[in-house]
Amino acid sequence: MTEPLRMTFDVACPAEHAFTVWTSAIGTWWPAGHTVSGAPSAVVMEGAVGGRIYERAADGTEHDWGEVTVWKPPRLLGYLWHLNADRADATEVEIRFLAQGQAATRIEIEHRGWERLGDRASGWRTRNQAGWQSLLPHFLAAIGPVAGPVTGPSAGPAPHQREGDRQ
Amino acid sequence: MAAGRASAAGDPFEALGDPNRRAILRLLSEGDKAVQAIAAELPISRPAVSRHLRLLKDAGLVAEHAAGTRRIYRLRDEGLRAVQEYLEGVWGEAAARFRLLAENTTPDGPGRRAGS
DSSP states (O other), rough: OOSSOOOEEEEESHHHHHHHHHHGGGTTOOOOOGGGSOOSEEEEEOOOOEEEEEOOOTSSSEEEEEEEEETTTTTTEEEOOTSSSOGGGGGEEEEEEEOOOOOOOOEEEEEEHHHHHHHHHTTSSSSSHHHHHHHHHHHHHHHHHOOOOGGSSSSOOSOEEEEOOOO | OOOOHSSSSSSSOOOOOOOHHHHHHHHTTOEEEEHHHHHHHSSSSSHHHHHHHHHHHTTTTTEEEEEEEEEEEOOOHHHHHHHHHHHHHHHHHHHHHHHHHTTTTTTEEOOOOTOO
C-alpha cells in the first residue's frame, strides 16, 4: 500500500531530448488539470540542483510544486514534489532516462516517500486508519489542489508570491 | 478490493477529480466527522457538502452511520487504494502527453523528427 509508485515506458527519441522535454519543456505537456490554478500561464523546472519547480498562474501568482534534488542530464533526474502541500510534506520523484539506442529511451518513474510517511504514523488507532491519516494528505498533495481553508491560513495552499511579468 | 472501481453507482476517479471532495477526504483523514463539522471547515454550503458526501459514498471512498440525529462519516479503508490508482492515472496521463511531445519535437524545435 505504501510502496513506491513505479511506471516504465518507452519513447522514440534520444535520451538527451527526452530529458530536455521532461525538464525545460515541462510546461508544454504537464496536464493542466493537475495544477493548482487549472490553467497556468507557465510551468517551470529550473535546471540545477536546488532549482524550483513551480507554476505561474494567469494572474502572475506563483505556486511552488517542488525542488530539484538530482540533476544529471541526460540520465537521471530527482525532485521533491508537493504540488499542494508544504515542503515538509513532499514526496520524492526519481526519473531515469535509459538510452536504448540512437532514438529510443526507456523512462522509469519512481514516486516514493509514502512508506516513510506511513512509518511515522505507526501508533495511530489502527493500521488502516494510520494509513489514511498519514498517506492521504500526501496523495492528495500529489494529485492537485484541495479546496477551502483546510490546507492553509489564506487563499493558497502552497507558499506563493506575487511577481510582476517576468516574461 | 475490487469494490471501489467496479461499483455501479460511483466512479472514484470522478469523485477524486474535485477539490472540494479532496478537501472532505483530507478532513476525514483527521477523524470521523458529522456533516455539520465538515461544512464548518469548507467554503461551501451544507447541502453542497451533502451532495459531495453522497458522491464520495457512491464511489466507495467514505461510509456513514447514524448517531442520534446526526450522520457521521468516515473514510473506508479500501478507498486509499482508489486514491493510489487515481495518482497512477495522473502519471499515466502525464506520460502519454510527454511522449507525444518528445516524439514530435527535436532539440532544434518542433515539427521535425531527427533523421526523417
